[in-house]
Amino acid sequence: MKKNIxxxxxxxxxxxxxxxxxxxxxxxxxxxxxxxxxxxxxxxxKATDAKAHGGDNRIKISWPRGVDPxxxxxxxxxxxxxxxxxxxxxxxxxxxxxxxxxxxxKIYSFIIRTYDDKxxxxxxxxxxxxxxxxxxxxxxxxxxxxxxxxxxxxxxxxAWGPADKASGxxxxxxxxxxxxxxxxxxxxxxxxxxxxxxxxKEDTNFKIRxxxxxxxxxxxxxxxxxxxxVVDKMRKFEKAAWTVTADSREExxxxxxxxxxxxxxxxxxxNTFWHTPWTVxxxxxxxxxxxxxxxxxxxxxxxxCRQNNVKGITEFMIQGSMDGTTWTTYNTYNLIQxxxxxxxxxxxxxxxxxIRIFATKGVEDPTHLAEFSVFGY
Numbered sequence: 420m421k422k423n424i425x426x427x428x429x430x431x432x433x434x435x436x437x438x439x440x441x442x443x444x445x446x447x448x449x450x451x452x453x454x455x456x457x458x459x460x461x462x463x464x465k466a467t468d469a470k471a472h473g474g475d476n477r478i479k480i481s482w483p484r485g486v487d488p489x490x491x492x493x494x495x496x497x498x499x500x501x502x503x504x505x506x507x508x509x510x511x512x513x514x515x516x517x518x519x520x521x522x523x524x525k526i527y528s529f530i531i532r533t534y535d536d537k538x539x540x541x542x543x544x545x546x547x548x549x550x551x552x553x554x555x556x557x558x559x560x561x562x563x564x565x566x567x568x569x570x571x572x573x574x575x576x577x578a579w580g581p582a583d584k585a586s587g588x589x590x591x592x593x594x595x596x597x598x599x600x601x602x603x604x605x606x607x608x609x610x611x612x613x614x615x616x617x618x619x620k621e622d623t624n625f626k627i628r629x630x631x632x633x634x635x636x637x638x639x640x641x642x643x644x645x646x647x648x649v650v651d652k653m654r655k656f657e658k659a660a661w662t663v664t665a666d667s668r669e670e671x672x673x674x675x676x677x678x679x680x681x682x683x684x685x686x687x688x689x690n691t692f693w694h695t696p697w698t699v700x701x702x703x704x705x706x707x708x709x710x711x712x713x714x715x716x717x718x719x720x721x722x723x724c725r726q727n728n729v730k731g732i733t734e735f736m737i738q739g740s741m742d743g744t745t746w747t748t749y750n751t752y753n754l755i756q757x758x759x760x761x762x763x764x765x766x767x768x769x770x771x772x773x774i775r776i777f778a779t780k781g782v783e784d785p786t787h788l789a790e791f792s793v794f795g796y
Contacts, residue, residue: 463487465541466515466531471548474518474639478550480529481516489535495519496530508533518638524552551633551641559583561643562591562609562629568794569654575619582609587631587641594645595625606630624649653718653794658685662710667701669694669785681707684791689760692725697785705732705786708775709793710743716795717771719764722754723790729756731787734780737763739771746775756782760790768795 464487472479480495495517496503506517526549533541563580570576575595582588590606597603597618607614619625625648631641665681679694684707695705717739724731732754738746749766774793778786 461535461537461539463490463533463535463539463541466493466533466544466546469529469531469544469546470636471527471529471546472636472638473549473551473633474637475556475641476522476524476550476552477518477520477639478522478527478548479516479518479638480531480546480548481514482531482544484513484515487533487535489537490533491536492534493517494532494534496532497527500530522550524550524554526550548636549634551637551639555633556641559586559588559629559631559641559643561627561646562588564627564648566651567625567648568651569621570615573619573621574615574617575625575650577607577614577616579607579612579614584609587633587637588629589632591627591629593625593627596620596623619650652796654796656711656715656793656795658687658792660712661685662712663707665693665695665707666705667695669696669698679787684788685709687790687792689723689726689758689789692787692789694725694787695785700784702784703779703781703786705778705781706775707778707788707791708743708773709791710773711793712772714741714770714772715793716768717765717774717793718768718795719762720774720776720794721760721762721790721792722776722788723760724754724756724758725787725789726758728787730782731756732776732778732781735776735778737765738775738777739765739769740773740775741771743773746773746777748777751779 464485466482467485469480469482472481490508492505493508493515494503494505497519504517504519508515526547529546529548531544531546560583562582565578565580567575567577577593579591589609591609592604592606593614593616594602594604595616598620600620603618605616626645627648628645629643631643633641663681663685668681669679679692681693683691684693693707695701720737733756734751734753736748736751738748740746747769749769750763752763755761776788776791
């Protein structure tokens, strides 16, 4: 009886061992089923998920290392297989890649095959890519500088034009001289519309160049030639010491006596504004006068309308004075009802201490203005 029990246990152990062996064989079959086909022919692991990374008269072909441990070499063919290269596959690393150099600028179709240690060859894999060169280089331009001006704190404000992101522009370099006399390089992202340089040495120029990546997989950055730029010597005057008066202001809804005052037009806050009376309408003209406390050469002014409102000033004159009593008119201008700030050149760049906005027309009789700034030197 004991012998029968022992035989039964041995039989169970053999069955379990065979089951494990079958399972292991099945796992091996799954691993290598891509490499062996009926009839005994072996195909090495192919270049799955291959990519072409374009560059400057060169291109990188890459693909992730697969599970086949027997790969030894790879071949890349192009120009309808008229050209090719064969290279050894490194034993380690997560990626297999090769860079083709001295390639003419054009679009290519590449065929990739891999080989194992027995000379078996994989199924072909095709990948397309573009090689860039002189034609692409000649097509890219520096980002447009809409303006470069000194700010109130001796910094330089650069306003950028649209960035040609479709062509691959992603950043622009500004090379300038700082206050210590050192040449400094700063890069500004293509998403920026305005950039500020706070340590700029006055009365020096700067130069720019833009950087492009032709596509998201590109391995080379293309740069435009450096272009010299001049800072406009006109700067925004500091307003802290200014005093301002007006022909009138609205007081009805102003228990604190601080809303709608002329000072709201020079506080550098576009969300506050000077407003003429609306309780009892007063007809045009209306005026806003500033004493800048010293004599400046005035080049232009900037006006900002009350935000999200289309009932403000539409026509005005810019006037100047040395004593605040006798005024000279320089020109008549039209103000568009919009949120964006608008610039108006002052004819002759006069030297004046007092400056006045003299409004002659508006959408309605009560009128308003959010911000008034003066530029010059």
